[in-house]
Amino acid sequence: MPTERYHVRVTKDSFIFSCAHFITFNRDQGERLHGHNYRVAVEVEGPLDENHYVFDFIALRDRTQAISFELDHHVLLATLNPLLSVEETADRVRVTFGQKEWLFPREDCILLPIENTTAELLAKWIAGRLLADVRGRGFSPQVIRVEVEENIGQSAIYESRA
Template sequence: MTMPNPPALAGHYRVRVTKDHLVFAAGHFITYNGDHCERIHGHNYRVAVEVEGPLDDNHYVFDFIALLELSRSIVAEWDHRMLLPDGSGLIAVHDDPGEGPAHVRVCYKERRWVFPKEECVILPIPNTTTELLARLFGQRLWERMGQQGLKPPSVLRVEVEENFGQMAAAEWRNPSE
């Protein structure tokens, strides 16, 4: 018995990239429960990016190489850095030019840290949680797509895994579709 032909596809496709070079090692700490602050620690974060939409004239949802390069550019900015929140009401981050190389001074209640500025990335988020890192990564990726003149996908999803089995995701839907 022969199988009938499958129904026509609706024209919606998905592309996903996650590779060994979409990994960044970074230090951070978060606040939680209003009055607690973790110790400084780090993760080998892994990023996965997924886009959805119809095929373009080249029969792509999105060019894999372009998606990887844009994603790697963000990973490179965060790799081997201390990730610090600039929008926290609990953690204060200050430039401390002082003598010699510039530093960043960070305060949480009575706790104080000083880091070389060139080794920090100050992020416009209230806390360096994996959820907010995924959201910021996606926002920056969306902006870079536009700067490169690339057609935005119907859906952009970014996953950031901080440890094996622990990940957060953020998703955007193109408002023009």
């Protein structure tokens, strides 16, 4: 018996965000602060609705674009990383890792509840934001995939299945 599956995928030139970040690894090593021009693609899978849509392209495009704009031109900091100390005040964010210390203006930072600012975890965080939004519109996709490309030919994909 044949099985049908429907997917909707959006990726646009406007789904780009330029951010600074660094990653910690091997318990005692960390990258230098650096940046990427990230690009996002989103795919949802589910049954067709009464309009014969999986989900409205425009709504998915607009929400993905809003998240991209929100992240754009910020320093991304992982608040759940046990190797980092992230201290936030009204106007500053102080980050320490071993002997290293950074002090950023608060308005320049996005504090993310993730363990590290890897492309994999950024994709998962974006997927979580999108899922909350589409579920709020009454849609529960069977599958959501979010791809975060940090350089041409270098990307990570997060997938969640209902």
